[in-house]
Amino acid sequence: MDEKMLNKYSDIENCPIRNVLNHIGNKWSMLVLSILDEEGLLRFNEIHKAIGSISQKMLSTTLKRLESDGLVKRKVHPVIPPRVEYELTKRGKSLIPHIKNLVGWAVENFNDIKDSRLKFERLS
Amino acid sequence: MDEKMLNKYSDIENCPIRNVLNHIGNKWSMLVLSILDEEGLLRFNEIHKAIGSISQKMLSTTLKRLESDGLVKRKVHPVIPPRVEYELTKRGKSLIPHIKNLVGWAVENFNDIKDSRLKFERLS
DNA sequence: CAGGATCCTACGCGATACTG
């Protein structure tokens, strides 16, 4: 067992997996990023309708976190009624291919994984 | 706005993102998979020490879920004291490149993201 | 050694109501 392994992953503050990937691994982040990638510039309510089942609060929270991480840009137009648009930043766009690969893998293996779960359940 | 997007992601039972990626997107799964990839065959306590901060319960839960999804294989040696070893399955290994890409992206962008978070915090 | 059983807390997440 390599001792460096231990340090590499046990230092919580500097573990990119826990600091970065857990942020995009929550319930809505990947979904929002995917939609912004496919649709480009979107208003708050357009994203809301696109996902449908997300609550306003969670969409707001998710967008704020993505904005905080510099993955999404928030553009406010000072008009009445307010018009706020969201789009991917350069950094956000650079993440998209990896998400797509992951989603592709999930789709490919979905049925096999469901089978495995059933078998596992039967042996428990 | 593409209507198929909505259907594609709102059918919870058949949404691979929520059924598969949420499974590996939780707190410990990617970490365990990464460690098993780098170290090969590992015993329960070796993984435990490698991560350090994970509780026994969560390691157990995580390994069971990965085993259930067919990503990790559990090998029991009928000896006393017990010896149980874990390793990636073929399916698990096929996921590794995508995880590595994601981790690579996270490492590359870690500092910039931390900066963004600080700036965002200051403006709030 | 490799966990299982229990108990408990924190937080993700949702529903509803309200506002500039």
Place this chain on the structure above:
DNA sequence: CAGTATCGCGTAGGATCCTG
């Protein structure tokens, strides 16, 4: 329109003790 405020629930996750 684009959110915030508030309340409440379920579950992920953690601490501790126990066992074959």
